[in-house]
Amino acid sequence: MDDEVILELYFARNQEAIRETDCKYGGYCRRISQKILGSREDAEECVNDTWLQAWNKIPPQRPQYFQAFLGCIVRNLSLDRWEQRQTKKRGGGQTKILLSELKDCLPSPDLPERRLEERELGNILSRWLAQQPQKNRVAFVRRYWYADTLAETAAQIGCTTGAAKALLHRMRRSLRAHLEKEGVWQ
């Protein structure tokens, strides 16, 4: 079913909207969640929560990119759940590795910094990514947005795991320089 039709169902408050959303984007959302959490059961709960949030947000929102809109919700919910689990036991999935990688992008301890809102940071990141070659862009988003493994990221962009690892390493360094240039840590 076309996204516009599904959105019309939301606006009509027709619960078929959720069934159609699950039918079309259930696999996509489960995949994102499962990679972050490493647990199918937890992922399933996050996906169900995603449908609920989508139901509550639409209307009034009418997302232009419905798939990414859902992906963003399930990603945030999954990260929330991952953090909750961290307090209880060791978490699964890719998240711990992703966090360790992203340390590369953080400033030196002696630099003053300011804390950004997620959306503001997202805008800065988007502008930086837009300047990157498409292949690099895709690699970064696959790895840090979709939480793909290195092997999956490499497969997605058509290179070896080692090459993908090296590419991402260079991108993290570039991002760190960009964040400093943008004054994020000045």
Next chain:
Amino acid sequence: MAMTEKDLLRGIGSLDAKLVEEAEAYQAPPARHWGRWLAAAACVAIVAGVGWKVLPTLTTETKPPQTTNVTEPETDPAEENTGSVAVDDGDTKEPVGETLGGVAIGMTPEEVEAILGSSYEVDAPRQLSEDYWDLCWYYSGLYVRFADQGEGWYVRELMAPGDSTMTLSTGIGVGSSREEILAAYPDASVSESEGIWSAQVKYEDSSLWIFHDAKNGNYINWIAHQYMDNEKNSTWIATSSQTEPADPLTQESIGGLTLGMTEQEVEDVLGSDYDSSPVTELRADIRTVTWRYEGTELQLADTGDGWFLNEIVLLESSPLTLSTGIGMDATEAEIREAYPDVIQTTQDTDPYGEGVAETYLSYGDVVSGLHFFMDGETLYRMELGPLEWVPDPLWQSMVSVKIAAHGADGSLVILKEKAAKTVSTVLTVSDPELAENPGESPQWWLDFGNDVFVAVYGHDDLATVYTGQYLDKTLATMTEEWTGVYLDLDSTLQSALENPTETWVIG
């Protein structure tokens, strides 16, 4: 409050939706044909095919050179180059009577000159380790490689290139037909892959290869085993082709699944209750897809003739077991009992982070095989299949099993087999780009022994590799034609370079 990596991960969640959808829809552009399986199948032929070039680096251990007492040649080399040599087999196990161009493995330079004359080009002798020297004579139609391990020079390898008129003692030459070859050597092992047909004749202490290569022409290669793998008294060619230990990729099964199964066969075993990932076009002629069952992930690949099972991954909740009964509830002791040959490997899966070193037990090759990932005593992941995609084509000129590495200070170390394999794996990069001449001193030089040298630049975990031919066989001079690629100089390779003998042991 300081921004943390968690904040950054959250911020990435607010990326422009167009970027997110772009990444979801992206398909890698077609590239050269992929060949994990094909490369493996062609490995023997490729390695043997370049064996002539890479063999100079093959040994790290001293072993008394084979002493062969050769009598006067029976034939006049001026008349023909097929004469046989009477060999005293008291000290040698070379095949009595086998020769190539009248020359036999084990001969001295004087004996070779007596047969072929003194009209040849010669490479300067090269010291490849403290007690190992290498030397090559290039006759028209026959290349003769000598070794000296302290007791004088002797022939250790012969090669007849495509334009050679030299023949074996049986009269077989590079122009002989397959039928003629098999008639002369009825016990030869024949294989054919990727346009390369080969017949291997195994003698007790040497291997003779006759190649019909559709792309590169025909050639004959005869190599003494002892220069291939001193420690195991077996050859790396033979090991690759015939004496391979039990290969879990082809012989292991998990829950009734074996690699290579078709889609239908997989569904017949596990049913059709699975989530399927989108199909990814990895190369122009390979697609992959992942089927996710409860606790089990199956990667299927299609190289043009249908989907087949390429990799099996068991997660903690998987109910499946190996043919040995090992399941996800197995302890390390049980795994070791079932697979006594497992090798424990610790790999820093993320050299940029901290504390994510991963320990696993490998059965089969370190890269491809059966792998048990342990968290303490708990088995949390099991994989059967290739650990990662290997790009194709291999840089044929770099295929080697042993590589000499020169430190920045000029010190020489010979990498052992596994380290060298790691290096060669790392170097099989795709899409190399021309790069500017580097201006800093390289961290390491890797000598592939075939006039290909690689300068590895970099620090810590990232390196840049530049390859080139030596101009005058000095470390300081290389051609202007650099091919630069970034590569991940991971901790495994770094460790191998720094501790070639302590960390890596053949076998």
